[in-house]
Amino acid sequence: MKRMTWFNVTSLTLGFAFLYLPMIILVIYSFNASKLVTVWAGFSTRWYGELLQNEAFLNAAWVTIKVAVISSSIATVLGTMAAYVLVRGGRFMGRTLFSGMIYAPLVMPEVITGLSLLLLFIGIGLDRGVLTIVLAHTTFSMCYVSVVVSSRLVSFDRSLEEAALDLGSSPWEAFRLVTLPIIAPAVISGWLLAFTLSLDDLVIASFTAGPSATTLPIKIFSAVRLGVSPEINALSTIMIAIVTVGVITASLVSKRSSLRAQEETRAAERPTT
Amino acid sequence: MNMRRFALIAVPYFWLLALFLVPFLIVFKISLSDTALAIPPYTPTIKDGISALIAQLDFENFTFLASDDLYWKAYLSSLRIAVISTAFTLLVGYPIAYGMARAPEEWRATLMMLVILPFWTSFLIRVYAWMGILSNEGLLNQLLMWVGVTAEPLQILNTNTAVYIGIVYTYLPFMILPIYAALDRLDESLNEAAEDLGCSRLQAFWLVTIPLSRNGIVAGSFLVFIPALGEFVIPSLLGGSGTLMIGKVLWEEFFNNRDWPVASAVAVILLLILIIPIILFQRNQQKQAEAEQ
Numbered sequence: 001m002k003r004m005t006w007f008n009v010t011s012l013t014l015g016f017a018f019l020y021l022p023m024i025i026l027v028i029y030s031f032n033a034s035k036l037v038t039v040w041a042g043f044s045t046r047w048y049g050e051l052l053q054n055e056a057f058l059n060a061a062w063v064t065i066k067v068a069v070i071s072s073s074i075a076t077v078l079g080t081m082a083a084y085v086l087v088r089g090g091r092f093m094g095r096t097l098f099s100g101m102i103y104a105p106l107v108m109p110e111v112i113t114g115l116s117l118l119l120l121f122i123g124i125g126l127d128r129g130v131l132t133i134v135l136a137h138t139t140f141s142m143c144y145v146s147v148v149v150s151s152r153l154v155s156f157d158r159s160l161e162e163a164a165l166d167l168g169s170s171p172w173e174a175f176r177l178v179t180l181p182i183i184a185p186a187v188i189s190g191w192l193l194a195f196t197l198s199l200d201d202l203v204i205a206s207f208t209a210g211p212s213a214t215t216l217p218i219k220i221f222s223a224v225r226l227g228v229s230p231e232i233n234a235l236s237t238i239m240i241a242i243v244t245v246g247v248i249t250a251s252l253v254s255k256r257s258s259l260r261a262q263e264e265t266r267a268a269e270r271p272t273t
Numbered sequence: 274m275n276m277r278r279f280a281l282i283a284v285p286y287f288w289l290l291a292l293f294l295v296p297f298l299i300v301f302k303i304s305l306s307d308t309a310l311a312i313p314p315y316t317p318t319i320k321d322g323i324s325a326l327i328a329q330l331d332f333e334n335f336t337f338l339a340s341d342d343l344y345w346k347a348y349l350s351s352l353r354i355a356v357i358s359t360a361f362t363l364l365v366g367y368p369i370a371y372g373m374a375r376a377p378e379e380w381r382a383t384l385m386m387l388v389i390l391p392f393w394t395s396f397l398i399r400v401y402a403w404m405g406i407l408s409n410e411g412l413l414n415q416l417l418m419w420v421g422v423t424a425e426p427l428q429i430l431n432t433n434t435a436v437y438i439g440i441v442y443t444y445l446p447f448m449i450l451p452i453y454a455a456l457d458r459l460d461e462s463l464n465e466a467a468e469d470l471g472c473s474r475l476q477a478f479w480l481v482t483i484p485l486s487r488n489g490i491v492a493g494s495f496l497v498f499i500p501a502l503g504e505f506v507i508p509s510l511l512g513g514s515g516t517l518m519i520g521k522v523l524w525e526e527f528f529n530n531r532d533w534p535v536a537s538a539v540a541v542i543l544l545l546i547l548i549i550p551i552i553l554f555q556r557n558q559q560k561q562a563e564a565e566q
Contacts, residue, residue, distance in 0.1 A: 008372040012384070015369035019391055019445065022402035025412060029405065039410075082285040092282055100291040107551050109503025111520045115525070115527060116296035123299055139292040142285065171277070202393050203505055207527075217397050224397075224510060227491045228405045236398040243393045251386050 022117040023240055030233035043146070047234040057219060057235065064199060064216040067130060071137035072194035078138065079145025079194070080187055084175075086146065105143045113140060114207030121208065128210030136208040137198040144197060146188035152186035153179075185254070194244075304334055304537035335536035342520070348546065350517040354433065354508075355501040358440035362497045363490065365441055366448035370489070371482075373449070374456035385453075389547065392446045400510050407435050407511070431513030439507040444500065448493040455489025456482070488561045493556035497514050502550075503543060519543050 030048075034041030051057060082102055089095075104115065117136045118128075126132060160182070164174040180187075202217040209218060224234055338344045373384045391399060406412050407430040412425040429435050459482065467477040483490075505520035512518070519539065527536040 007368075007377075008375050011368035012372040012376070015365065015372070016387060018365070018442070019387070022406060022442070023391070023399070026398070026402040078285045081281055082289075083280050084284065084384055089278075089282060094286070096284055101293050105293060107499055107547070107554075109500070109543060109547070110501055111505055111523045112297075112300070112380075112544060114349060115523065115536060115540055116300045117292065119299045119303060119533070120292070120296035139288065142288070146285075153280060165290060170564070196393055200397070202397055208543070217395070220397055220401070221506075221510075224401050224404065228401075228408070232401065233405075236395070236401065239395055239398060242393075242527075244390065247386065247390050247393050251382075255382070 021155050026233055027237045027240060030230065030237040032230060032233075035230060047230040048238075051231050051234045051238075054231065056214075057216070057231075060216045060219040061129060063213050066197050067133050067137060067205075067215060068198035071198050072141060072191050073136070074138045075145050075194040076144040076187060076191040079142040079190055080084075080149050080183075082142065082146040083150035083153055084179075087150050102143050102146050103139045106147065108140075110201075110203035114204040117204070118207040118267045127212075128208060129213045132208045132210070133205050133213060133215065137194075137201065140204065141194035141197050146195050148190040148193060149186045151181060152183045154173050156182050186258075192246075296437065299482055300537045300540055302536055304541045305332065321479065332445060334534045335542075337535065339540055342515075344542075347517040347519045347522045348542070350521040351502055352546075354436060354440070354518060355498050356502075358395055358437045358444075358501055359494050359498045361437055362441045362444055362448045363494060366445055366493065367490070369445075370449045370452035370456055373453050374459070388446050388449050388453075396443060397506060400506055403435065403439055403442065403511060407438070430511060431516075433516055435511035435513075436508050436516055436518075439511045440497070440504065442503050444497040444509065451492040451496065452486060452489040455486040459485050463482050476503075488557065488564075491557045492554070493560070495550055495557070499547060499550055499554065502547060527540040 029040075031043050031045065032040055033046060033089050035048060082098075085092075086099055086102065114136070117132075117139070121128060121132050132209035160178050161174050164178045165171065169177065200217065201215075205215045206218055206221075220232060220235065223229055299408060369388075373381065373388075376384060408414070409426040409428065409430070411430070413429065414423075417423050418429065430437075463481050463485070464477045467481050468474065472480065503520045504518060505524055508516045508518040508521045509524070512521075520543075523536055523539045523543070526532050
C-alpha cells in the first residue's frame with residue numbers, strides 16, 4: 001500500500017517547481033521585446049532573429065557540434081573496448097592502474113583535467129584548436145561510456161557468448177553477433193552521454209581551445225560574465241527545447257522497446273500449439 | 274588471437290596513459306619547478322635527464338602557498354561552501370526523493386524523467402538562469418518587495434548565498450537519484466511494524482526509514498560534495514569578489530597571473546584534499562554492492 005500524504009504532494013510540487021521554474025522563466029523572457037531583461041515589454045521573437053545573424057555564435061555552434069560528434073564517437077569505441085577489457089579481459093599486467101584510470105577522471109575536478117591537458121599539449125608543441133578539444137573530450141567521456149557499458153556487460157548472461165564460441169564463431173564474430181546487439185542500448189546511451197558532456201563542457205574546453213576554435217559554452221560564458229542578455233536567453237531556449245525533445249523521444253523509444261521485449265518473453269513462454 | 278587481445282587492451286590503455294596519467298605527472302612536475310623556468314615558453318622537462326629533473330625540484334611553490342593567506346582561505350572557504358551546500362541539497366533533495374518513492378507506481382517513470390531532464394540540459398544555462406532571477410532588479414527581489422518583506426532590493430547575486438542556491442539547484446538530481454534508489458527498495462511493512470509496535474509516524478521515519486536509506490544519503494552527499502569543492506562556473510557567475518573558491522583561484526592564477534607553477538601546486542593540493550572523500554565514497558559504494566549480493 002502506497003500512501004500519498006499531503007506532505008509528499010507538497011514536497012514533490014515544491015521540488016519540481018524549484019527544478020523547473022528558473023528554466024521556464026528563462027524561456028518566457030527570451031520572448032521579451034525589451035532589451036532590459038527584467039522588464040516585460042511584450043512578446044517578440046526579435047532576439048531569435050538577431051541570434052541567427054550573429055556569425056560568431058553560429059561559428060561557435062558549428063565547432064561545438066563537430067567536436068561533440070567526433071569526440072563522442074571515438075569515446076564510444078574506446079569506452080566500449082575499455083569496458084570489455086575490464087569485465088571480460090581477465091588478468092593482465094597493470095589492470096589495477098587501468099581501472100583506476102577509468103574511474104579517476106569521473107571524480108577529477110574539471111579545472112585540474114583542463115590544466116593538465118593544456119600543459120601536455122604545450123609540452124609536446126601541439127597547436128591548440130579543434131584537435132586538442134577533441135582529444136580532451138574523448139579522454140574524459142570515454143570513461144563515462146565505459147562505466148555505462150560495463151554495468152550492462154556485468155549483468156548479461158555470459159553463456160550466450162560461450163554458446164556462440166562453441167558453435168564455431170570467432171571471438172570477433174561472437175562479439176559482433178551476440179554481445180554487441182545485447183549491449184547496444186548501453187552503447188547508445190553512452191554515446192548520448194558523451195555527446196552531451198562534450199556539448200556542455202566549458203572548463204576543459206577553455207583550457208584546451210585555441211584562438212582558432214571557440215566552442216559555444218566558451219562564447220556563452222564570456223557573454224554572460226558581463227550580465228544577462230536577451231540573445232543568450234534565446235540561445236538557451238533553443239538548447240533547452242532540443243534537449244527536452246531528445247530526452248522525451250529517447251524515453252518513449254526505450255519504453256516501447258521494453259514493452260516489446262516483455263511481449264516477446266511472454267510469447268516465448270507460451271506453450272506452442 | 275593474442276594479438277587481438279593485446280590490441281584490445283593496449284589501445285584504451287595507452288590512450289589513458291598518454292592523455293590522463295602523463296598530463297597529471299606534468300602538473301606534478303611543474304608544481305615542483307621554478308617560476309622563472311616554467312613561465313611560457315617553458316622548456317618541456319620530459320626530455321631532460323632524470324638527474325637534471327631531480328636537481329630542479331623544489332618546494333618553493335608549496336611554501337609560497339602555505340605562506341600566502343589567500344590560498345589557505347580559499348581552500349577553507351571552498352570546503353565550507355561545499356559542506357554547507359551539500360547539507361542544503363540533502364535537505365531539499367530528501368523530501369523530493371521520499372515523495373517520489375511514495376508516489377503511485379504509474380507516475381514514477383515520469384517523475385524519474387523529470388529529475389533526469391535538467392541533468393541533460395546545459396550546466397552553464399542552468400547557472401545562468403539564476404543570474405536574472407537573483408539580480409537586484411530580478412524577479413525574486415520584485416517578489417520580495419511586492420510581498421513587503423523588504424523595501425530595498427536585497428543584494429543576493431554576487432554573494433555566497435547565490436553560490437549556495439546555484440550548487441543546490443544544479444546538483445540536486447545527483448542527490449535525489451541515489452536516495453530514491455535506496456527508498457524505492459525499502460519495504461514499507463517495516464514502517465507499519467514500527468507503528469504497530471507503538472512508534473509515532475515521525476519516530477518510525479527517524480528510526481526506520483532514515484537508517485535504511487543511509488547508503489543513498491551518503492552516496493548522494495559525496496556526489497554533490499566532490500564536484501562542488503572544485504567548482505568554477507558557479508562561483509564565477511553567481512559569486513562575488515568576496516567568494517573564494519579554489520577552482521576560481523586556480524583559473525585566475527593560470528589565465529590572469531599566468532603563474533603556471535603556482536596553478537599546478539594549487540591543483541596538486543586540491544587533489545590531495547579530494548582523495549579522502551573519494552576513497553570514502555568508493556568504500557560506501559563497495560559496501561552497498563556487497564550488501565546487495
